[in-house]
Amino acid sequence: MALADAGAPAPPPGLEGPDPGRWRRRLTTAAFLAPAIVLLTVWIVYPTIRTIIRSLFGRDGSEWVGLGNYETLFTTDTLVTAIRNNAIWVAVVPALVAAIGMVFAVLTERISWKVAFRTAVFMPMAISMFAAGVIWHIMDEKDPERGAVNAAIGAIKDVFGSSGVLSRGQPSSDALTGSVRDGFVLRATVRPGDGALLGLTAIPPAEVPADAEQAVAPEPAAGEIVGVVWRDFRPGGGEPGVVEPGELGIPGATVELRDAAGEVVATTRTGADGGFAFADVADGGYRVAIGSKTFAAPFEGISWLGPDLITPSVMIAYIWVWAGFAMVVIAAGLSAIPRDVLEAARTDGATEWQVFRRVTVPLLAPVLSVVFVTMIINVLKVFDIVLSVAPGSSQDDANVIALAMWRTSFSGVNDFGLGSAIAVLLFVLVIPALALNIRRFKREES
């Protein structure tokens, strides 16, 4: 007894019996927790549970279908496309965003316009995702007259491509027939010693080559076929099919000599006055034509928003938005790397690339993983930018899980059961990434 007494001394006065302050303390605790608990329950817990239950019921919620919605989910083409597309998004986009962010962060580290450049790259983050999607939708239009991307590609093609001297033109008289695509052929058969007049109209004045000179009517010579390609038009009229003063030759036009079967036997190009000549032509009947090479095939634009390229197009828009985020986070990580560790690596004999590979990147690993995990979660949930970039006709091909959920639930189909099943799938897919994040936070705290 004596021992027991020594081990458990009597509680000091005031702590004997029930603690009068205990309920008060519990009440305070509850009061502080209540707002959070209420909000979480109403906005998170209840909807989650309700969605899971709803996914087991049919379209209007009255019929129990068990896992039927999930079966539909994995057997419907557009939904399988959505899952497959989401997998591609997760595989491609986080890596690209991190890589591009890293390139920007490293390259802008030592430039004097660093702040301006980084602001510009970060700017898309300030735009709503939907608006960014609309911008890209307009830029990705197929018609180069409307879509900036195709206009830019067209401009580059014009600089480097071997396009012809003219983009369009029409025969000035019945003597010629054909089209820009096939070339224009003189109806009449031509023999050596003859001349050929190949008049064109409807040529925009700006397209007439700068070195063009007054057209000269050909002077036939024996054994040769000579001719002229000219702009058969002068202000105030003029007579079609006749070379008149003030009418310019078209230099650089391709002229073909075709035999009776229509095979091209010789080609030549016109001079500054539009004149051309085929020498030493064997006797016989020929046709003379302005080759289609004279006319540049106009660039018709790449179909960015078509079914084949729609997913890459949306990804480009998405990366454009998020690269700035990655850059800012990685730049912060870079500036936290002690300078002298990098200097130590340099004096240790490492090349700049080795310093980057063996020191900078490993030291950036925690930051890179933040970017990566954040982007995986974001990409799994990607929705609005797909909706705004992809036109209705391509949405089946651009489909992602979140978009599929919305389209199934709200956009005409109104199948809330299947929509809920898609939502649950998305929820399940996000869990591993979240768990990864939570584990990292815990590790950082410890």
Next chain:
Amino acid sequence: MAEVEFDRVSKVYEDGTRAVNDFRVEIADGEFLVLVGPSGCGKTTALRMVAGLEEITEGVVRIGDRIVNHVPSRDRDIAMVFQSYALYPHLSVRENIAFGLKVKRLPKDEIARRVERAARILDLEPFLDRKPRALSGGQRQRVAMGRAIVREPACFLMDEPLSNLDAKLRVQMRAEIARLQQELGVTTLYVTHDQVEAMTMGDRVAVMRKGELQQVAAPQELYDHPVNLFVAGFIGSPAMNLLEGRLERAGDGLAVRAGGQTLSLPAELTAARPALARYVDRTVIVGIRPEDLEDAAVAGDAPEGRRLGGVAQLREALGSELMVYLTVDAPAAVTAETDELAEDRGVQQLGADEPGTTVVGRFSPRSRVREGDRVEVVVDTSALHFFDPDTGLGIYDATNGGGPT
């Protein structure tokens, strides 16, 4: 192994600051040269120019026969030890040490052999698989050394490698680095602001001030024949006492009158410093090392011309010796150099607002001096130093050229 040479090297920053100006030093093959000076004197900048981490604005740096001005760091065949150690935090000790060998793509067994050897020399064998953050300061310092020695470079560059260690460890590592350098025989350039490190470690010591080289000499030479006031005040702890006095003729010889007191100069001193003759009846700055002062009660009788009178302000008993700070009735020497030295030590010049000057004496512990006592001090007048108050230069021979460099 190679010599390192600074040939009229300057470093000018964009804003026009000259961090290093017309710097000229040759470091012999295998020599241990310590670059010392107060903070901001350009010593680290000079070191970083050899390392290739700082561009050279003017002049030429040679390592061996090679001008390295435009050679990138990695090709200079140097190894640097940083003040912060700059270990790679993501690599183990073994990988840290091996890093420089791996990037040079040495064969694996050669790397392993060299790392083992370095670990053995530095007692790092038990820690090879730890990460740097699991090491103590002294161990990290040794890893940094290990990383340098495995490279077997032409030259070691050390940037205040001991300044992050506690006092005891610093003394130990000081000896260790000096021993290591001697064993390996690698040319070493060592930067420090600690004059004790400079004195104990270097074959020669180069003192810098405001980007300018003041003097390069063996430690003892630097101590005995400082070329100017700055070097005299910087080298030695406690610092040399500096008084302002007037040189006068006294019979056959010379005497210096400082305030109300007179010290006569022995004949051998005047003979060793013939230039003193030109300063007769002019103001000079007199330097007295603390160890050249002794309590008259201990030292015994001394003639009038070797005594100073003062009042003890503070005594610090260190066991083997006794530091006594006393106020002497003599004006203190105040020049730009002494101001700068005081600033570097983080103290205001004492005695600026009271008559007399505080001087420090390193007395025998047998002295019974107490604070507030009036003390008679015997001065070893043969060890006095003299400086020109205008130029700050030491007064030595006729050419006034200062000590040998």
